[in-house]
Every structure is written in structure tokens, then in C-alpha cells.
Amino acid sequence: MNSSVTMPDRRVLLLALLLPLLAACGEDGPKPYFEFAGGGFVFNYRTANHFYGFVVRQKTPLPDGARIRVIFETPKGEEVQDIDAVPGRLQYKFQTGDLDGIVAGHPYKAVLMVLDGATAKELGRIEKTFRTEVDQSKLPDKPLVVGPGYEQPAE
DSSP, X not given: OOOSSOHHHHHHHHHHHHHHHHHHHTOOSOOOSEEEEEEEEEEETTTTEEEEEEEEEXXXXXXXXXXXXXXXXXXXXXXXXXXXXXXXXXXXXXXOOOXXXXXXXXXXXXXXXXXXXXXXXXXXXXXXXXXXXXXXXXXXXXOSSBTTTTBOOOO
């Protein structure tokens, strides 16, 4: 019985099937634990506070006892936040405290690191830069309204 696939064709077929597996094995280092799901700057006119933040989704399970460290670049330097990873939690939200001096167009970098809970050794990292088109100098210094009824503040 004569097969319609010749020997060289079988090798090409086998190579085509194995290439994706070989490519996956050749990646350097571990895959990231998280991916960015969203984020940006918030300018709340009602309360006259300004901050930025982001949401991340877990891509691969975290090691037991892992900690998460976030470093936000701010106009005044860096803001660092450390939290314990929560088993089973797939999404995390981080945001800076109130900021002063935000400059339009400036790249503000946020770094998220997964740390070993016992040794503090870095296990994974992702970074993202956030920009705003609004310069804080053009925003109100005090709330425009107060209370649940959005009343005008007393002068």
C-alpha cells in the first residue's frame, strides 16, 4: 500500500508540530505572575484629590507565603506598598495616596514585584508607565462641592 505522505513530508509535519513546544521551552526565566488589566490617573474634582493606580490580574499561581511590592513613581519621589498575597485572589488593585505636582505628559513608572515571603527574594516583576494629559496646576486646589448633595462650599 502506497502512502500519500512521503518521508520528507513526514519530517516537515513532525517539525511543524514540535516547533511550538521547543519555542516554549526556550523562553528565559519564569513567566510573569501578573498582567496589567487597567489603570491611570484620577482627578476627583468633588474632593480635589489626585492619584493614579492600576489593577492587575494573576496569570500563574503565586508561591505560598508570597508578598507583593508595588513602587509608584510620584512627583515627590517613590511610594512603596507591601502586601501579603491572598491565596485564591486573582485580581489586585493598587493606588497612590493623594499626589501634588502631577505634570502632564511626564512618564510615571509603576513596578509590581512578587517577593518570596521568607527571604524577600524577587520572584517576578512587571512594569508600566502611566501619563496624564492634565497638568495638576490647572485643577482646583480645594473641593468644588461638599456633602452628598454636591453643595457649594461656604466661602
